[in-house]
Amino acid sequence: MLASLAGPWAPASGQDLAKADEAVVSEAELQRAIDSLHSDRFSEREAGYRQLVQAGATSLELLARECNGEDPEIRTRCLEAICEVARKEESVQAAMAVLERLASDPSLPINDLARQRFDRLTMTDEERAVEALKAAGVRLHLDRQGHVLSVSISRDRDVDHLRHLPQLRMVQLSGNGITDDCMQSISELTSLSSLSLSRTTVSDIGFSRLAGIASLSSLIVRQESLAVADVKQIQRIPGLRNLSLADSVGDAHLECLADAKQLASLSLSDYRLTPESPKTFAKLQQLRTLRFTLSNATDRQLGLLAKIEVPIDITLMSGDLIGESGWRCLPQANLKSLTLMRCQLKDSDLVHVGNIKALQSLRIYGAPITDEGLPHLKGLDELQTLTFYDTQVTEEGLEALKPEFPKLRYSRLQNRRAVAVPAKPRG
Numbered sequence: 001m002l003a004s005l006a007g008p009w010a011p012a013s014g015q016d017l018a019k020a021d022e023a024v025v026s027e028a029e030l031q032r033a034i035d036s037l038h039s040d041r042f043s044e045r046e047a048g049y050r051q052l053v054q055a056g057a058t059s060l061e062l063l064a065r066e067c068n069g070e071d072p073e074i075r076t077r078c079l080e081a082i083c084e085v086a087r088k089e090e091s092v093q094a095a096m097a098v099l100e101r102l103a104s105d106p107s108l109p110i111n112d113l114a115r116q117r118f119d120r121l122t123m124t125d126e127e128r129a130v131e132a133l134k135a136a137g138v139r140l141h142l143d144r145q146g147h148v149l150s151v152s153i154s155r156d157r158d159v160d161h162l163r164h165l166p167q168l169r170m171v172q173l174s175g176n177g178i179t180d181d182c183m184q185s186i187s188e189l190t191s192l193s194s195l196s197l198s199r200t201t202v203s204d205i206g207f208s209r210l211a212g213i214a215s216l217s218s219l220i221v222r223q224e225s226l227a228v229a230d231v232k233q234i235q236r237i238p239g240l241r242n243l244s245l246a247d248s249v250g251d252a253h254l255e256c257l258a259d260a261k262q263l264a265s266l267s268l269s270d271y272r273l274t275p276e277s278p279k280t281f282a283k284l285q286q287l288r289t290l291r292f293t294l295s296n297a298t299d300r301q302l303g304l305l306a307k308i309e310v311p312i313d314i315t316l317m318s319g320d321l322i323g324e325s326g327w328r329c330l331p332q333a334n335l336k337s338l339t340l341m342r343c344q345l346k347d348s349d350l351v352h353v354g355n356i357k358a359l360q361s362l363r364i365y366g367a368p369i370t371d372e373g374l375p376h377l378k379g380l381d382e383l384q385t386l387t388f389y390d391t392q393v394t395e396e397g398l399e400a401l402k403p404e405f406p407k408l409r410y411s412r413l414q415n416r417r418a419v420a421v422p423a424k425p426r427g
Contacts, residue, residue: 025055030062037074049077053084057091060098067102067110075110083117096121129164143167150194156182163188174198180206187212196220207233214239222246222269228253235260243267244291251280258283268292278307289313289336299326305333312336313361319343331355339363347373354379361385371397378404386411 029051036048052059059081066078079102086095099121102114123131130148133140139152150170153159159182162168168191173182176199183206186195193215199222207230210216217239223230226245231253234243241262245253246269257263263286271277271292281290291313294301298321305312311334316322319340327349330338335356345367353362354376362383370392377383383405388398389412398413 025051025058027062030055030059033059034062034066034078037077038071045077049081052078052081056085056088057094060085060091060094064098064102067114068108072109076113079110079114079117083121086121125164126166129161132161133158141170154178159185162186166191168192170194170196172196172198173200173202176201178202183207183209186210189213190215192216194218194220196222198222199224203227204229204233208236210234211236211238213237216240218242220244220246223248226253228256231256235263238262241265244269246270251276254280255283261286263287265289266291270295273297273301273304275304278304281308281310284310291315291337293317296321297326299323299329302326302329302333305329305335309334315339315341316343317341319345324349327352331357335359337361340365340367342366345369347376350374350376353377356380358382363387363389364391365389367391369393371400374398374401377401380405382407384409388412389414391415 033048033051033055036044039045039048052063063078063082063085067075067082069075082095082099082102085091086099088095096118099114099118102108102110103118105111108114120128126147130140130142130146133148133151136155136158138158140148141150142148147167148165149167150172151162151165151168152172152174153162154173154175155177156179159173162171163185168189171186171189171192171194173186173196178197178200180201180203183202186192187209190213192213195210195216195218197220202223204227210219211233216237219234219237219240219242221230221234221244223246225248231245234240235257237260239262240260242265243257243260243263244267249268249271251274254266257266263284266284266287266289268291271294273292273294281287287310290308290310293315295317297316297319302322303326305314306329313336316339319326320343322343327345330352333356336358338353338356338359338361340363342365345364347369350369350373353359357379359380360382362377362380362385364387366389368391369388371394374393374397378401384407386398386402386405386408393413393415395413398411402408402411
């Protein structure tokens, strides 16, 4: 309703003020309403206030005169009445002209407050939403023009402000203060492309409302307990291409995604690879990338990777149980990216890593490998990213190795006393 306030408004004459509101009230009635603001009884003060507001533009000049009175409480009440009149579509121009006059005269005792109210009412819906979200402690990311691009919210009641943010692209919802109640408001964000839910209480009812967001292409869900019914609703999101699921996800959940024909990338956190997993992933023929993390992986689990046809981006964590036979299985898998975190990887094991011919990214964290093992990696002709962190690899060793990778675009070496070594662009 207040969108028209963004433009200028002309001062209104007494005749214009009278025409601006259909409920014209006599000056005597208005004066009685003003007098009732001084009453000791709340009901009489409130009745007088409501009558002044209801009178609309007809009461504005009288309210403006009282804003210069001696009683500070009456001044404030009359100013608030003018602001309420400004929220009426039929009297907004007249009321804003009066309010601007009060805000422009520094000699008036109400001047500072009038200027605050005037500035508030002349804000756009987006500016008011940003102000409200900041006051609520919501984290915002804005572009240089002041438009909100992403927000992080933990309460239902803050979500309603998002409908006034036309450039909003990313929303993060977290905590049990986020319920199904706010998901209808989320479904109305027509520019939203990325949504994250972490440890919320949203159920399949809330997830079902996401099917109405045609622009939504990326969804991250980290729930304490994700139900199969939730995934059935998630797969109905029409433009969903990237999906990340964490915790308690099994084959029954994944089979629900077979009909999500547009889904190109699936990420699973701490997934439990079972003998049935290759059959499950075979049903997801639309996938172009499968990302998942295996904690405490075994040789048997690594043997199952070769049966998965989808290109895999895998992270192995704390792989103390992986032996020679397990590392030997890696070249048989369709691996595009391999991250090894705190695995007991030896220099000799790098022979098998170097045989993963299609590997594009290799990251090794916290492994006791040295420069002596690096020559085993020379066969990685497709490698584009190489990272060593907290290993015994040296800068000299990495520099000597980099020319072996024709497609390398980025490399990083960071040990306890080492620094990053960027790769030089090729071509």
